[in-house]
Amino acid sequence: MTIHPELRKQFDDITLSSEHEQLIASSFLPYKAKKNEILLREGSVAKYIFFVIKGCLRVFITDDSGNESTRFLVFEGDFGTAFPSFILREPSNATIQSMESSDILMLSYHDQERIFREVPGWESMYRKRLELDYIASIRRVEGFTTLTAHQRYELLLKRNASLVQRLPAKIIAEYLGINKATLSRLKSHKSYK
Numbered sequence: 001m002t003i004h005p006e007l008r009k010q011f012d013d014i015t016l017s018s019e020h021e022q023l024i025a026s027s028f029l030p031y032k033a034k035k036n037e038i039l040l041r042e043g044s045v046a047k048y049i050f051f052v053i054k055g056c057l058r059v060f061i062t063d064d065s066g067n068e069s070t071r072f073l074v075f076e077g078d079f080g081t082a083f084p085s086f087i088l089r090e091p092s093n094a095t096i097q098s099m100e101s102s103d104i105l106m107l108s109y110h111d112q113e114r115i116f117r118e119v120p121g122w123e124s125m126y127r128k129r130l131e132l133d134y135i136a137s138i139r140r141v142e143g144f145t146t147l148t149a150h151q152r153y154e155l156l157l158k159r160n161a162s163l164v165q166r167l168p169a170k171i172i173a174e175y176l177g178i179n180k181a182t183l184s185r186l187k188s189h190k191s192y193k
Contacts, residue, residue, distance in 0.1 A: 055102020
Protein backbone atom coordinates (compact mmCIF):
# COMPACT_ATOMS: atom_id res chain seq x y z
CA MET A 1 0.00 0.00 0.00
CA THR A 2 1.33 3.44 -0.94
CA ILE A 3 0.42 6.98 0.01
CA HIS A 4 -1.72 8.77 -2.57
CA PRO A 5 0.57 11.13 -4.56
CA GLU A 6 -1.59 14.19 -3.84
CA LEU A 7 -1.43 13.51 -0.12
CA ARG A 8 2.31 12.81 -0.32
CA LYS A 9 2.92 16.31 -1.74
CA GLN A 10 1.65 17.77 1.54
CA PHE A 11 4.59 16.53 3.56
CA ASP A 12 7.49 16.22 1.13
CA ASP A 13 9.83 17.67 3.77
CA ILE A 14 9.19 14.74 6.14
CA THR A 15 11.44 11.71 5.79
CA LEU A 16 9.38 8.57 6.27
CA SER A 17 10.47 5.05 7.05
CA SER A 18 8.66 2.28 5.18
CA GLU A 19 6.70 1.53 8.39
CA HIS A 20 5.58 5.16 8.60
CA GLU A 21 4.61 5.12 4.91
CA GLN A 22 2.50 2.03 5.55
CA LEU A 23 0.88 3.56 8.63
CA ILE A 24 -0.10 6.73 6.76
CA ALA A 25 -1.26 4.88 3.64
CA SER A 26 -3.43 2.49 5.65
CA SER A 27 -4.85 5.27 7.86
CA PHE A 28 -6.26 7.45 5.06
CA LEU A 29 -9.37 5.74 3.73
CA PRO A 30 -10.35 6.58 0.13
CA TYR A 31 -13.94 7.63 -0.46
CA LYS A 32 -15.91 8.84 -3.49
CA ALA A 33 -18.52 11.34 -2.35
CA LYS A 34 -21.50 12.10 -4.55
CA LYS A 35 -22.48 15.66 -5.42
CA ASN A 36 -24.41 17.20 -2.49
CA GLU A 37 -23.72 14.19 -0.23
CA ILE A 38 -23.75 15.03 3.47
CA LEU A 39 -20.55 13.74 5.09
CA LEU A 40 -21.33 15.09 8.56
CA ARG A 41 -24.68 16.18 9.95
CA GLU A 42 -25.09 18.92 12.52
CA GLY A 43 -25.38 17.28 15.94
CA SER A 44 -23.08 14.36 15.09
CA VAL A 45 -19.48 14.08 16.22
CA ALA A 46 -16.97 14.58 13.39
CA LYS A 47 -15.24 11.21 13.07
CA TYR A 48 -12.92 12.19 10.22
CA ILE A 49 -10.70 14.89 8.88
CA PHE A 50 -10.98 14.94 5.10
CA PHE A 51 -8.26 15.47 2.50
CA VAL A 52 -9.63 16.49 -0.90
CA ILE A 53 -7.98 14.93 -3.93
CA LYS A 54 -10.61 16.14 -6.39
CA GLY A 55 -13.73 18.16 -5.71
CA CYS A 56 -14.96 20.53 -3.03
CA LEU A 57 -16.38 20.18 0.46
CA ARG A 58 -18.49 22.84 2.15
CA VAL A 59 -18.62 23.32 5.92
CA PHE A 60 -21.72 25.31 6.86
CA ILE A 61 -23.97 26.15 9.79
CA THR A 62 -27.74 26.56 9.82
CA ASP A 63 -29.55 29.03 12.07
CA ASP A 64 -32.91 28.47 13.79
CA SER A 65 -34.74 29.89 10.76
CA GLY A 66 -33.06 27.42 8.40
CA ASN A 67 -30.68 29.96 6.85
CA GLU A 68 -27.32 28.47 5.91
CA SER A 69 -23.95 30.16 6.26
CA THR A 70 -20.85 28.76 4.59
CA ARG A 71 -17.91 28.76 7.01
CA PHE A 72 -15.28 27.01 4.91
CA LEU A 73 -14.74 25.61 1.45
CA VAL A 74 -12.21 22.81 1.16
CA PHE A 75 -10.64 22.28 -2.27
CA GLU A 76 -8.03 20.02 -3.82
CA GLY A 77 -4.91 19.64 -1.72
CA ASP A 78 -6.58 20.84 1.48
CA PHE A 79 -7.63 19.23 4.75
CA GLY A 80 -10.95 20.07 6.36
CA THR A 81 -13.54 19.00 8.89
CA ALA A 82 -15.75 20.52 11.56
CA PHE A 83 -12.66 21.15 13.71
CA PRO A 84 -14.29 21.96 17.07
CA SER A 85 -16.23 18.70 16.90
CA PHE A 86 -13.29 16.67 15.60
CA ILE A 87 -10.78 17.95 18.16
CA LEU A 88 -13.06 18.16 21.21
CA ARG A 89 -15.04 14.99 20.35
CA GLU A 90 -18.36 16.79 20.80
CA PRO A 91 -21.47 17.21 18.60
CA SER A 92 -20.89 19.48 15.64
CA ASN A 93 -22.64 22.78 15.06
CA ALA A 94 -21.71 22.44 11.39
CA THR A 95 -22.67 20.23 8.48
CA ILE A 96 -20.19 19.05 5.84
CA GLN A 97 -21.43 18.59 2.28
CA SER A 98 -19.67 17.49 -0.89
CA MET A 99 -20.43 20.26 -3.39
CA GLU A 100 -19.18 18.23 -6.36
CA SER A 101 -18.50 14.58 -6.99
CA SER A 102 -15.37 14.40 -4.87
CA ASP A 103 -12.49 11.99 -4.33
CA ILE A 104 -11.43 12.30 -0.73
CA LEU A 105 -9.28 10.56 1.84
CA MET A 106 -10.65 10.21 5.37
CA LEU A 107 -8.48 10.11 8.49
CA SER A 108 -10.13 9.16 11.79
CA TYR A 109 -9.37 10.95 15.03
CA HIS A 110 -7.85 7.77 16.48
CA ASP A 111 -5.59 7.22 13.43
CA GLN A 112 -4.51 10.85 13.42
CA GLU A 113 -3.50 10.61 17.07
CA ARG A 114 -1.51 7.48 16.27
CA ILE A 115 0.27 9.21 13.37
CA PHE A 116 1.05 12.16 15.67
CA ARG A 117 2.70 9.77 18.15
CA GLU A 118 4.56 7.58 15.68
CA VAL A 119 5.57 9.72 12.68
CA PRO A 120 8.29 12.30 13.43
CA GLY A 121 7.49 15.66 11.83
CA TRP A 122 3.81 14.94 11.15
CA GLU A 123 2.47 16.94 14.09
CA SER A 124 4.67 19.92 13.17
CA MET A 125 3.51 19.80 9.54
CA TYR A 126 -0.13 19.56 10.65
CA ARG A 127 0.25 22.47 13.09
CA LYS A 128 1.77 24.69 10.38
CA ARG A 129 -1.05 23.87 7.96
CA LEU A 130 -3.66 24.50 10.66
CA GLU A 131 -2.05 27.83 11.52
CA LEU A 132 -2.12 28.96 7.87
CA ASP A 133 -5.75 27.88 7.52
CA TYR A 134 -6.60 29.73 10.75
CA ILE A 135 -4.92 32.90 9.46
CA ALA A 136 -6.85 32.65 6.18
CA SER A 137 -10.08 32.21 8.14
CA ILE A 138 -9.37 35.23 10.36
CA ARG A 139 -8.55 37.37 7.31
CA ARG A 140 -11.79 36.30 5.64
CA VAL A 141 -13.85 37.19 8.72
CA GLU A 142 -11.98 40.50 9.12
CA GLY A 143 -12.71 41.19 5.47
CA PHE A 144 -16.43 41.18 6.24
CA THR A 145 -15.96 44.42 8.17
CA THR A 146 -12.91 45.98 6.49
CA LEU A 147 -13.54 45.28 2.80
CA THR A 148 -16.41 46.23 0.52
CA ALA A 149 -18.38 43.52 -1.27
CA HIS A 150 -16.53 44.48 -4.46
CA GLN A 151 -13.14 44.12 -2.77
CA ARG A 152 -14.10 40.71 -1.32
CA TYR A 153 -15.22 39.52 -4.75
CA GLU A 154 -12.01 40.78 -6.40
CA LEU A 155 -9.92 39.04 -3.74
CA LEU A 156 -11.82 35.80 -4.33
CA LEU A 157 -11.19 36.05 -8.08
CA LYS A 158 -7.51 36.72 -7.46
CA ARG A 159 -7.11 33.74 -5.11
CA ASN A 160 -9.44 31.21 -6.74
CA ALA A 161 -11.29 32.41 -9.85
CA SER A 162 -12.49 28.91 -10.77
CA LEU A 163 -14.59 28.85 -7.61
CA VAL A 164 -17.08 31.24 -9.26
CA GLN A 165 -17.68 28.74 -12.09
CA ARG A 166 -17.60 25.62 -9.90
CA LEU A 167 -20.10 26.53 -7.18
CA PRO A 168 -23.66 27.89 -7.11
CA ALA A 169 -24.05 31.65 -6.70
CA LYS A 170 -25.86 31.10 -3.38
CA ILE A 171 -22.78 29.42 -1.91
CA ILE A 172 -20.37 32.06 -3.28
CA ALA A 173 -22.55 34.83 -1.84
CA GLU A 174 -22.69 33.11 1.58
CA TYR A 175 -18.92 32.62 1.52
CA LEU A 176 -18.38 36.31 0.74
CA GLY A 177 -20.95 37.47 3.30
CA ILE A 178 -23.13 39.19 0.68
CA ASN A 179 -26.54 38.49 -0.87
CA LYS A 180 -27.10 36.88 -4.28
CA ALA A 181 -28.30 40.14 -5.87
CA THR A 182 -25.07 41.90 -4.91
CA LEU A 183 -23.03 38.99 -6.25
CA SER A 184 -24.97 39.11 -9.51
CA ARG A 185 -24.23 42.84 -9.88
CA LEU A 186 -20.54 42.28 -9.14
CA LYS A 187 -20.34 39.47 -11.71
CA SER A 188 -22.10 41.48 -14.43
CA HIS A 189 -19.97 44.53 -13.70
CA LYS A 190 -16.82 42.40 -13.99
CA SER A 191 -17.87 41.02 -17.38
CA TYR A 192 -18.08 44.52 -18.90
CA LYS A 193 -14.61 45.60 -17.83
